[in-house]
Amino acid sequence: MAEFPYCLILSSCLAWFVFLVAIELSLAESTGYGFMIDLIHRDSPKSPSYNPSARLVDRHLHALRRSLSRIKHLRRRTNRPSWRSSKKDVQSELSPAGGEYYMEIALGTPPLPTLGIADTGSDLTWTQCKPCRPCYPQDPPIFDPKRSLTYNLVPCRSDACHMLGNNGFCSQERTCQYNYGYGDGSVSKGDLATESITLGLNSSLPVTVPGVPVGCGHNNTGIFDSKGSGIIGLGGGPLSLISHMDHLIQGKFSYCLVPFTTPNATSKINFGECAILSGEGVASTPLIRKSPGTFYYITLESISLGTKNLPPKISNAKDLSSLANEVGNMIVDSGTTYNFIPTELYKPFESALLKVIQTPQVQVPEMGLCFNTTTDLAAPPVILQLTGANLLLKSANIFTRLSDDAVCLTIFPTRDVPILGNFGQADFEVGFDLEKRTVSFKPTDCTGSS
Template structure:
């Protein structure tokens, strides 16, 4: 999810996500070395509490693509001792879910996991304006570990222009808006988070910063009680756990059609990606800190390599694209996209057809052989050979479409392009690793 703080000058937007939102519907699994793992499922997975059998697989895909495009448009405007965590991930129309508990005693809730935003927040009592959710609202008065933060606190300063001061209580108020017009307003606080354990051992994370949302609206389902931000900004879960996990996390996204499969989101030593078939590329530091920027040098289609060029520089700009698990589609500059589409058409034996809902630019009848060789070339020699499932998506029983779209101003490497790769982040070494994998078996 892309979001922005809405006070003074807004922080860069953090659109909908890992579209893919990472929803961690997860139980935590204790590891032999004292670590733990959490299961993550797709928002539309058969295993999701929000699964709606009346909505078809293709309708879910179309909704995910619309969210992805909305998200990208927003990007364009804004542009403990060491432990391990593993979270299971399930595919579902481009979004993912997570089970996490807040407070003492712990109150379990489902939240969207989002690598494209930072703030962790859930809906709270008293609610001035909230979207409908099935679970009871979190009541901070029932928790012995809940603490509102002062507007003069260092934690409140982390909100930047998104922070304000309550005239009544001197408490830190936050205001956070997303690219799809969703928003949350409330009080910044500290609380104990708890991740459950399949071994019967729960993992408490005390004194973590989150937003207690008293005014929240958006395109959320009744089972989505908030968002867990996994971005690079100071308020995200990744940043708050950074020293404990050594700055390492990885994920493996199952293909869209595997709606009842899971894989894991890993933290710490369990997140190390290794092997002969691993490629790595530098993470580029730039604003906003939320996003995980890489440098895409070009794309090969068949035997032809297309360079990522900028008219004002020689070669590709550093950090010209970022990874987003919450965006389904990959976006490229218009010139590069047009050249890529032209080469794709040359290699596919079939006549392109129009997408009847007007979301994607290049489509074919479903029986067309669209298995073309496409490789993304990232800096540092990281050549990522994409499979058909990374480049074309079945929009209906009659239609397959290219999962890339043109968009000037921002480039996003979406979750379809990342599926069936183990994607590791090492924030200390400032590198991202890719390893081909069968994510349904992780």
């Protein structure tokens, strides 16, 4: 990973000894500040969910199923007719409760550490809270709001409550409550509150963000991971942790995801000055404002295989669907493993790919295009032509090995929501600047910082 001389790496094991209020004031007044923390993939040996007996092919199939489930329900949250959503879906159903990366935060004062799913497709951060009736099994201690000095319920007439839309409602005490139903049938209900969130609790200089909207879940059921507690909202909406760190990070964050095949390495997420991408090889494209504002939308114009453009620029194509013609027709998402492109673009891409790869195909249940080979595939680079930028994907971004003799394509066709997933983003520093409304990509060895 690129070096950031002024960045704090919040992953050391030093004692908590800095007075939190002093930290908050110093950070708010400082300039040129940034920090970095770990993202732990759910299949990493460092993850509490790690299953050492799982085969590589099983990990891939589970990741694909999570990706397909996620894309289905991200579609429901988009507010465009071409993505076949409805107003009811947008307001009442979120993407599946599962996720790909854990992130450690600490809630309250004094801070209680916990692991949550880091999700760029969610805004509200929520956790299980006492009293909890019913709750799903959770290994970390459950947060008790009565023990926190900085926990405050949010009134019904507050802006934060209104931002919940149909997911918010008013209690008899006139305080705001939330009700989130996820696409996989999971549910979280509870109080909306403001609370302090601390990042890098055990580092030499923890970062505390006061007054973050937090869902305090008292009724949580469904397919949640017992190793963590809830969701950490890293989306682009006003309720997200990213938005409420704006005074510290000026709308800048980035991450560097290690390849799927290097589970022993650790991915990183950077905030503030650490997230500024510069130097040779940086490609930047506009972030498109669309509803809902949670997601990070970009525009895919066309795809090239080597020097062959497939097909003509979308803006000039007559026979493509309205989805492919849309500005902001793709989501950059850390919670989806595989890549998904419009079917109209995928068909000519696959045809051209099969002309240059002479390796015999092999059928792998549930997977798409796969090849029977014990060696790496020799294929020309794939270039995603985005607005104002060409994103060159290497072989490791578009192919993955499932077994000793099977290599499969990581790109799938979709008529739902096109997504640039983790495979497409691996070994790139992916930097978001929400003030300039851009996302940038810089080729980087993300394992170098682990």
